[in-house]
Amino acid sequence: MGKKTLFTLRTARLEDFEEIYDIFCKVLSDGKTYSYTIEEMTPDRSLAYWISAPGTHCFVADIKGKVAGVAAIRPNRTGRAGHVANASFIVHPDYRRMGIARALGKRALKLAKKHKYKAMQFNFVVSVNDVAVKLWKSLGFTIVGTLPKGFQHATKGLVDVYIMHQYL
Numbered sequence: 001m002g003k004k005t006l007f008t009l010r011t012a013r014l015e016d017f018e019e020i021y022d023i024f025c026k027v028l029s030d031g032k033t034y035s036y037t038i039e040e041m042t043p044d045r046s047l048a049y050w051i052s053a054p055g056t057h058c059f060v061a062d063i064k065g066k067v068a069g070v071a072a073i074r075p076n077r078t079g080r081a082g083h084v085a086n087a088s089f090i091v092h093p094d095y096r097r098m099g100i101a102r103a104l105g106k107r108a109l110k111l112a113k114k115h116k117y118k119a120m121q122f123n124f125v126v127s128v129n130d131v132a133v134k135l136w137k138s139l140g141f142t143i144v145g146t147l148p149k150g151f152q153h154a155t156k157g158l159v160d161v162y163i164m165h166q167y168l
Helices: 014-030 043-052 100-114 130-138
Strands: 008-011 057-063 066-075 084-091 119-126 142-153 157-167
Touching: 008 100, 014 043, 014 057, 014 066, 014 084, 043 066, 057 100, 066 100, 084 100, 100 119, 100 130, 119 130, 119 142, 130 142, 130 157
Parallel strands: 084 119
Antiparallel strands: 008 057, 057 066, 066 084, 119 157, 142 157
16 A cells, blocks of 8 residues: 555444454464454454453544454453453554554553553464564564464464564
């Protein structure tokens, strides 16, 4: 895209869910980044995953009233591990390479600090997702573990999965 498209980040609203779910289903269908399948991530489960589960804070990248990307932070675990945040991100395929993922990542880190998390951990970053690995490293994450052949990639077969971490 030669011309820079402006987007704003805002808190997700319930009325955004249909667009969020459509984006999620596109990404799940691709089979390249998320382990979930469309069959298991029903609308109800997806609503909880992105918006309604306790402790979840969801926000979107908005371009002229359309959801171009979505992110959610939540506790990675409960109880004695509740001080570590986890986050999920998706950018609509039509709006990639515009800086949306970087902006969502920065906002997620800021929001996690605001909510007094001590660290953020990504449990499942597909190793061949070079764009995501590069982005998260540039935002201060390090690979702290590798799950050998932990993901069945739609086109590359069995590939490794990274666990990435950052202190806040």
